[in-house]
Structures are given as structure tokens and as C-alpha cells.
Amino acid sequence: MEYKTDKLRPTQPFLVLETQDFKQEIYLNQGISHFYTFRLEKTKEITTVPDSCVDMLFEYGENGMTAYAIGSPIKALDVEWQGKKEYFGVRFMPGSMPVGLNVTLRDLVDCRFYLEDILLDNNGTFVSGMKKKKTFKDRINYFLEEYTKLEMRQEKPFGKMEILMAVKELAYNSGGLMRISEMADTVGYTERYINKIFIEQMGFSPKVFCKIIQFQRSLEFLNYGNVDNMTEAAVNLGYYDQPQFIRDFKTYCGMTPKRYLMLTKRIRYNSLVENVS
Template sequence: MATTSMMFNIAGIHSKQPWFVLSSEQFRTHLPTNTPEVSHFYSFKAGDTHCPSTAIPDGCIDLVFDCDADGAGALVCGTRLEASSVLFERGHCYFGVRFIPGVKPDFLDASASELTNKEYCLQDVMPNANQLIDYVLATKDFTKQVEVVSQFLSTKSRQAAINVAQQIVAKICLHKGNIQVQDLERFSGYTSRTLQRLFKNEIGLTPKGFSRAIRCQSAVYDINHSDKLTFSNLATDLGFSDQPHFLREFKKLVNVTPLEYQNRVKEKTYLERIHCY
């Protein structure tokens, strides 16, 4: 059974890709203490089948390293807009870095909107990427891979002040994605049109699209971490007009109904499959 501290760490992860966990042979994760732009690091071994996994919207950008690639292998993956297939090489070990929702690393030579719903070879959007890839692939130890990437990120410039887009992102996350554009207008003092332009430039999504991803993650999080959950209450809590609307939206974003997802999570003991370091 997972220890209390491990369960607390897992509960601290609010940007999840549950199908990666459920389709892997083993899954490890680490919450950083000195890299505030990172949600968490993770490592997993893909299952020994050709069946694709599924990525769901999370509002995040990931760096994903294939540690068993014949050559240098790493991808930059933008947030998905709906549930979509992801094919991992069977039996390969992967190491990943998930940035917090709404963060686009400055060292990537691509705009936030160019990354949305796309994957790029890291070498195509990052100068001198091979050096970082070689360092990560040179060790098979998860803890050392975390140290390598943390050290790399510590050398990159960070914004000294929180900008308006980041403030709005924090507001949306605080409300679990259940917030109207007019509320964001009042909060920011900007018009809807200005907010749309600001978000597309800095986040790669509209405020509504980002809120949709966060609402998806909030639904998944609550199902994962609650044993006494009713879908009608969850639908209300997330601001859906009725339960059927919530069910349709969940199926579109997660690829199964909430009940099917809940059964899969409980059947495969989702939380106990994640090992925290």
C-alpha cells in the first residue's frame, strides 16, 4: 500500500495523464522543490503491446525523452484539445517533464499556439538540444535524470514578475476551470477581445479553451481522489448545466464515460501504481 506521504505527493499533482499510468508497466513521479515552473517529473516503461495510450487536455507542455531510442530521442508535446491517441514504443522507458499549466518555456523556439495540439522533435525547437538529450539518456536513474533537467532549467532565465496571463491562469485553476469570461474581464480589467489575444499569444489557447482543459483535469482529479463522489454533484461543482452535458464533455475529453473511467481507476488501483521519489 502507498504510504501517507506518497499519497500526499500524488495528490499534489493536478495535471494528470492517467492513461499513461494505467497503460505502463511501472510509473514513477517526483514533485520538484526548486523548479517552480515544473508541475512534476515522471518516468515510465511502456507496456509490452502495440496498443496506443491516450493523452487528455491538461493545459501543459511536456518534454518527453525516449530513453531506449537508437538515436537521440525527445519530443516537445503541447496540450491536447480533446482525447487523442499517443503511441509509445512497447517496452521502452520514457522520462518526462511536465510544466505547470499555462507555462511555455522560454528556451523553446516556437510560440505557445504553435505547440498546442502538436508534437515536435526537441532538436527542431531548441538550440543545442542534443546536449541535454545526451545527458538525460546517459543515465537510466530517474533521480539523476531529474537532477540533470533541474540543473538545466536553473540556468534559464525566469520571469521576475507574474504577468497578467499568469494571474488569470491561476484564477482559472483556483476555480477548477468553472469561471466565465465576463468574470475574467472583471478580474483583469481587460476586454474579452484583449483577453483572447493575450491568451493565444502567451498560452496558445483561448481563455475558454484553457478553462476547458482545467475543468477536464479537475473532473479526473476528483474521481481519482474521492471514494464518495456522485457525478451529479461533480457536474454541478464544475459548472455544467446538467449531468448529460457533463457526461458528453467528459467522454470527448477523456475518451470514456466518467463511470467507465472510475471503474478503470479502481480496478487497476491507479494511485498505488504511482511511485513517488
């Protein structure tokens, strides 16, 4: 896998660095970024970084399976993960709300819910069916089959949600570099109104969303790019200067980009991610 500038693949790098047998399958369709799986031998705290994504996570252990919908934090956060478990996850695109959930993106910020409590699945087959699937491929196929059924019942967005989706798409496609004033001109609404909708629906401003997208781009660049020096990296990623790059990265990752790059090289990040096609 290498750094690409077309589609952002939002990542939680410390799940890769601190778990076992990490595999992922890139999807980039139906609002889904990718599927992933890993094992964890012992209970430990793992840093979660902002990605503006919602994950559906399925935790398999000796006592069965537990499923969650998990929202992104807005700063680096240490989260305890249970050991002796196998995990299967579905990461949605930044700012994309999974269909079939009776909560908002704002509700999900820095929170997790039991999936069965918030999933609008009338016959209850979605979660119960996932309990029976044993392999990565079978879990992906079954998830997509059931998720597509939910999509078919979903009403098309309108009004505020249409505006919100348009602004998020502009932010995502620009790598977080598009100014809010430019977005306002493009969608035909004022900056004030766009800010109001974003905070109301997402729980934070479009400026924060753009910063998180830019941060995720920087993670991808450091993980898979050819990094010669941090000044060059800052320019390539659209930061005003190196100090701004370092400051923003440390806010969202809990460490400087130089320290993060040294960590990924020492542990050989690329060798830990198996991409399944």
C-alpha cells in the same frame, strides 16, 4: 496520494493505466508540475487527454535517446508509443511555457518537436547530458540543474505575455471556474482583448482553457476522491448539472465519467502510481 483542492496535478491517466512501473515525483515549482517515468514493453496506441500542458519527454532505447517537446491536444486523441523503451518526462503546469524553447504554446498544440531542434541551448549540453543519466533521480537532478541555467538567461515577461500569465493563473487557481468577465475585471482589460491574446498565443480561447482545467480537476477527483455518485461529483467540481459534467468529460476523455471510474477501480489506478519523495 489523495484528492487535494489546493494545487492541480495534471495527469495523463492512460499512461498510468497502460504502461509499466509508473513513478512520479510532484514538484510544483519553476512552472513544473511533476516528473514521471515508466516502461513500455510493446508498441501500442494510448489515449492522450487534454491538459493544456507542455511535456519534455526523453525516450530511452537500445539505439540511444530521443527527446521531444510535446503539446496538449484539445480533445481525446490516440497516440502510438514505441515499445521496448523507458521514458522520462517533465510535465509543466497547465498553460506554462517552458523556458528556452523557440516556439510558442500555439505551435505546440497537438504537436511534438525534437527538443534539439527548438531548444536554445548554446553549448548543447542539456540533451547530450540527459542521454548519460540512468536513474529517475539522476535525470531529475540533472534536468533541474540545466533548466535553472536556462531560466537565468530568460527575459522577464512583459506586455501581452504578462496579461496572458495573469489570466492563466486566475483560471488555474479557480479550478477553471472563474468567469472570463471576472478575469477581465481583475486584470483590467476587456474580455475581447483577453480572448484575442489567448487565441493568438495559445491557439484556443480562455473558455476552452478553463474547461480543460475543470476536466483535469475531475480526473483527479475520480482518481483519488471518495466518489459516491456522479451528481455529487458534478456539484463538487462546479458543473452546472450532471448532464454537463458527463458531456464535457466525454468530449475530453473519450468516455463517460462513470465508465472511467469503473476502469480506474477495476485496474486499481492508485496502486499503479508510485510517488517518489
